[in-house]
Each structure stands twice: as structure tokens, then as C-alpha cells.
Amino acid sequence: MIGNDIVDLALTKKESNWKRKGFLDKIFTEKEQIMISKAKNQELMVWNLWSRKEAAYKIYNRQTQIRGYFPLQLECFDLEIIDGFYFGKVVIKENLYFTKTTITSQFINTIAVVNSQDFDAIKILENSENIQKNNGIPSYCKKENLVIKSVSISHHGRFRQIVSF
Numbered sequence: 001m002i003g004n005d006i007v008d009l010a011l012t013k014k015e016s017n018w019k020r021k022g023f024l025d026k027i028f029t030e031k032e033q034i035m036i037s038k039a040k041n042q043e044l045m046v047w048n049l050w051s052r053k054e055a056a057y058k059i060y061n062r063q064t065q066i067r068g069y070f071p072l073q074l075e076c077f078d079l080e081i082i083d084g085f086y087f088g089k090v091v092i093k094e095n096l097y098f099t100k101t102t103i104t105s106q107f108i109n110t111i112a113v114v115n116s117q118d119f120d121a122i123k124i125l126e127n128s129e130n131i132q133k134n135n136g137i138p139s140y141c142k143k144e145n146l147v148i149k150s151v152s153i154s155h156h157g158r159f160r161q162i163v164s165f
Contacts, residue, residue: 001059001062001063001113001114001150002058002059002111002112002113002118002122002150002151002152002163002164002165003054003055003056003057003058003059003060003062003097003111003112003113003152004055004058004109004110004111004112004152004153004154004161004162004163005050005051005052005054005055005058005109005110005154005156006051006107006108006109006110006154006155006156006159006160006161007047007050007051007107007108007109007156008106008107008156008157008158008159009044009047009105009106009107009108010106010157010158011156011157011158012047018043018046024036024046026071026072027050027053027071027072028046028049028071028072029072029075031075031077032049032075032076035049035076035079036049044103044108047108048079048086048101048103048108048110049076050071051101051108051109051110052076052088052090052099052101052110052112053071053074053076053090054110054154055090055097055099055110055111055112055152055154056074056090056092056097056099056112057074057092058112058152059095059097059112059113059114060074060092060095060097061137062137062150063095065135073092073093074090074091074092075090075091075092076088076089076090076099077089077090077091085100085101085102086099086100086101086102086103087099087100087101088101090112097112097113097114098112098113098114098115098116098118098119099111099112100113100119106158106159107156107158107159109154109159109161111152111163118165121165122163122164122165123163123164123165124161124162124163125140125151125162125163125164126162127162128153128162130142131151131153131162138151138152138153139151140164149164149165150164150165151163151164152164
């Protein structure tokens with residue numbers, strides 16, 4: 001399974017005031033708030049963590065069919081940089097997800113998977129052709145071989161990302 005989230009950093013600057021009273025408390029755990037306070041660029045860390053939570057949530061929703069807004073139940077940890085990518089983990093209840101985040105000056109994009117070795121099999125899709133939704137959850141199905149694959153679609157502001165295996 002796969003999850004994906006993209007954050008348009010220019011749009012967040014216009015539409016989101018992450019420094020307003022109570023914002024961090026509603027979205028981030030105490031440990032995550034410590035990561036934010038210690039970060040060289042706190043704003044990037046806010047959207048980095050948010051993107052990880054959103055990508056992991058998409059897998060959790062697919063696995064459990066539970067929909068809702070509960071960001072404090074998802075917690076990011078073990079963040080490290082390898083070859084310019086930001087790797088980490090997100091946990092919700094007994095579920096563990098692995099994340100790989102790309103950070104540029106314009107956007108943050110996170111891909112979440114259930115098994116860390118799945119990062120090697122990720123494909124970026126150019127368009128939404130052959131994607132169908134079942135109960136609001138997208139899947140990729142090539143008509144010639146009828147193979148159905150997990151797919152994740154994310155869009156925010158100027159950016160859109162579609163990923164599959």
C-alpha cells in the first residue's frame with residue numbers, strides 16, 4: 001500500500017498561520033513540537049511533519065476504512081537524511097508506516113509505504129488515466145491485463161503527484 005502528500009509552500013505561506021495560538025497543539029504531539037522547536041527552519045519542519053502524517057493517513061484509511069481528522073493519533077519519529085531524501089516513520093495505533101520526503105524551495109512531497117523496501121518499486125504516474133475510485137479510494141487498473149494496483153493522488157496549490165507501484 002502507498003500514500004502520498006504534497007504541500008505547496010507558497011500557498012501555505014498565504015493561507016496558513018502555523019504560528020497562531022493553538023495551531024501546533026491541535027496537529028502535533030509533544031515530541032513533534034520539540035522537533036519543530038529545534039529545527040533550523042521551523043516552518044519547513046511543520047510542513048514536513050504534516051506531509052508525513054497525511055501520506056501515512058492515506059494508507060491507514062485504505063487499510064481500516066476509518067476516515068476522520070485525528071492528526072494527534074499519528075506521530076512522526078526517526079527522521080534522517082540519506083542521499084538528499086528525508087526518511088522517517090509514522091505510527092498510528094499499532095500501524096507503522098515508512099516515509100520518504102522530498103523538500104524543495106517550492107514544495108514538500110512525502111510518500112509513505114508499509115514496507116521500507118517498497119520505496120524501490122515506486123512509480124510516478126503522469127496522469128490519472130486508468131485510475132478508478134472505489135469508496136473514494138483510488139486504484140490503478142490497466143485494462144489490458146486487469147491488474148489492480150494501489151495508487152495515491154495528492155494535490156495542493158500548483159502541484160499534483162500521483163504514485164503507484
